[in-house]
């Protein structure tokens with residue numbers, strides 16, 4: 001399994017730093033080397049992260065700084081996911097109650 005981060009070691013390289021900018025590298029290694037890859041880099045949206053995996057660009061997504069900024073990211077992402085997919089607003093209420101309503 002390869003965690004595909006591009007290093008940024010070449011000073012003259014113009015890197016378009018934006019959501020998913022390193023995903024194509026994870027996809028290329030995965031496809032051409034046949035090795036499982038993890039995609040990284042400014043991935044902060046759960047729907048986008050899911051698409052990276054379901055479209056076969058990578059086998060998993062690593063989320064770094066966003067989880068430092070928001071340790072409840074995965075709980076919020078799950079709640080949003082459930083609401084978008086099923087309209088289960090109750091899920092958010094249940095999660096808020098479980099966490100003492102501090103979210």
Ligand SMILES: Cc1cc2nc3c(=O)[nH]c(=O)nc-3n(C[C@H](O)[C@H](O)[C@H](O)COP(=O)(O)O)c2cc1C
Pocket residue numbers: 005006007008040041042043062063064065066
């Ligand atoms: C301060 C900092 C320095 C980093 N340095 C490097 C580096 O030298 N080479 C590299 O390939 N990735 C580097 N990374 C990327 C991390 O290894 C990791 O892939 C990334 O933080 C995950 O993406 P995310 O934090 O945007 O979710 C660095 C990240 C941060 C926050």
